[in-house]
Amino acid sequence: MLRTIITGLMLACISQSVMATPWEKVKNPSQGDSSSIGSYANGCLAGGERLPLQGDGYQVIRSERGRYYGNSEMIVFLQQLMKQSQQLKIGNVLVGDIAMPRGGRFSSGHASHQTGLDADIWLRIPEKPLSPQALKTVSALPMVDVKNYKIIEKNWSMKQAQLIQLAASDDRVSRIFVHPVIKQQLCKTQWKQRDWLRKVRPWFGHYYHFHVRLKCPEGSTTCKPQTPPPAGDGCGTELASWSPNYKAPVKTELVIKVKPKPKQVKVLPPMCTMVLKS
Template sequence: MKKSLRIIISAVYFFSLFISLSVNASPQEWQKIKRPISGEPTPIGTYSNGCIIGAKALPFNGDGYQVIRTSKNRYYGHPEMISYLQDLGKKIKSRAMPDMLVGDIAMPGGGRFLTGHASHQMGLDADIWLRMGRLSTRDAQDPAGMGLLVVDRKARKVIDSLWTRDHETLLHLAAQDYRVARIFVNPAIKVKLCETVRGDRSWLRKLRPWFGHDSHFHVRLTCPKGASYCQNQSPIPVGEGCGRELYSWFEPAKPSSTKPKKKVIPEAPILCQQVLSAPNRSEWLD
């Protein structure tokens, strides 16, 4: 009976969204949302073009973790992400490691950021900093954060004096969870792990090289079961990812004879547009 009732309520809710007038889903509109959008947890669209209904806030402090840059109001995620981060924190605490610092997850309604991220739009992405250890409340609120740069950007190598076994263990624990689709790390960090990890190396497959990510890594979860409006990214290649493709990131950029294309921001999914003009939108706006 309860399950049927939830289905009916959800159907009525989504119908009310579709019949409302559409508005332009600009980044400015998503910044205005200060509280989660009421409804069953529903990630909509893709990681870089979507939104979320029913997001949950990650408590600022928990076992083995602390949320930082809290003044930016980007600590909301799908319940699966919140559960994942709390589970990871408990694993860290059980190993007597320094607390992990959780950065941006998503805004209360997800959506496109004005600055800082192309993804993090469905509450299924989270940044975990490579600086470890709890901060003061004041420092945790600092929007600039207090990052630890572990890669020499000029030499494009990990700084051995800053890299610790805890970093490797943190990434290992983060990647082991079945909910993780991939983790973005700086190419130099991936090289470091490819060269040093012993024993089980299967988790290296989930670590994907990407620009930046030299003071934090970026965890991306798969779409939760039953999330029919959520689109997964293409599967990652087989293997550890320690071969030719990884080292291609260090090759000089090839000159191009064509002019770079102007970046076009895609139109948000229709359902996300409808969210912004829903009749009850005042519940989650300023």
């Protein structure tokens, strides 16, 4: 029995090693200034900076995965955001994945997070820093009853809403991804200023955390920016269309079906080869 368990664990480790991308095998960032190369879902990170595992108002979770590296702009942003949240007495914020030491592609788990300009922040917000043992065992706290498409009232509070608002109000932020139900909840809340809601974009899967995406740093020539979000707060038809009960208006005009174009294979920017091998 013991031999079977050990054999199984060895096979699992070998399988993970074989499946790992070259980027997942690199354990240290490259030398030089911080630079995001390519697009959020097809790029890499040169001169990645490490987010300290604990600081004012935050802790990094799952640090054993080594995904706490980012563009220097992201590291500064996160530290400032957490310091602000601490001043507002929101609580101790748990930071999840940012990027690997040199960014790049994951074998699973993320399509983006490749340039050090994306970061996941959990919506479980403890009042105080977790002990080392608690930090290893803490689990995610869902904010959404996904099956019934509604907010979990006992888990959601204004501190989650305020943290998202605080992040989205920063000029450095391009987008924030949350589950459509969380966006719906934010839209129902009375805010003095609502401009920041434009950046909060509905996306399935983000029911226990929110995903912050920064703009390309000013003056960057290697980073590919994303098209700005549509005008408005995104709280109308666009948001409603995500609901499983949404019924699209019936179109009476003639619809011509267009054959979808084949999906193009993503080719990494040549500079990323240099980053990986340096």
